[in-house]
Amino acid sequence: MTVALSNLPVLETERLILRAPCASDFPALAPFIMSDRSKYVGGGADKDETHAWRVLAILTGHWPLRGFGTFVLEDRKTGAPIGSAGPWYPAGWPEKELGWTIWTEEAEGKGFAYEAVLELRRHTYEDLGWTTAVSYIDPKNTRSIALAERLGCTLDPDAAGPDPDEPLLVYRHPSPEALA
DSSP: OOOOOOOOEEEESSSSEOOOGGGGGGGHHHHTTTTGGGGGOOTTTTTHHHHHHHHHHHHHHHHHHHHHOOEEEEEEEOEEEEEEEOOOOOOOOOEEEEEEEEOOOTTSSHHHHHHHHHHHHHHIIIIIIIIIOOEOOOOTTTTHHHHHHHTOEEEEEESSOOOOOOOEEEEOOOOHHHHH
């Protein structure tokens, strides 16, 4: 028997369906987590399938624990899962975060993360009632920095990151009022 998360929102954009993670996403997620492309999100070429499975379990488990979580980005045209993005707030995080990853090289650079985060930011502000959001970004992750800036985020040098031993840049998303 396979149990699915039920009653969770499904959001849509022009090219994406944003939905909760499920076990069938593992074949698309695992190669990403086990590659150096995921080095900024806790993966890497030194990781194995066991680690990748734990990542999927963490993404899935956040939903019932917090009432929100990371969505899988499904390409409307192909039905393939191509990444993940969404609200994230694990224990110990100083602020609520909007995060993103694109799992395949083929989907990179096509604006999927931008499209998803615009809708997810709307969702967090309007549906979840957030009044602010940040994105924690490794200083070497130039692609994510560029995306944060394209999204209108600004570097907040006074904001705390989740781990003082791992200095991350804190990019603050525009407030709901600024977007209105």
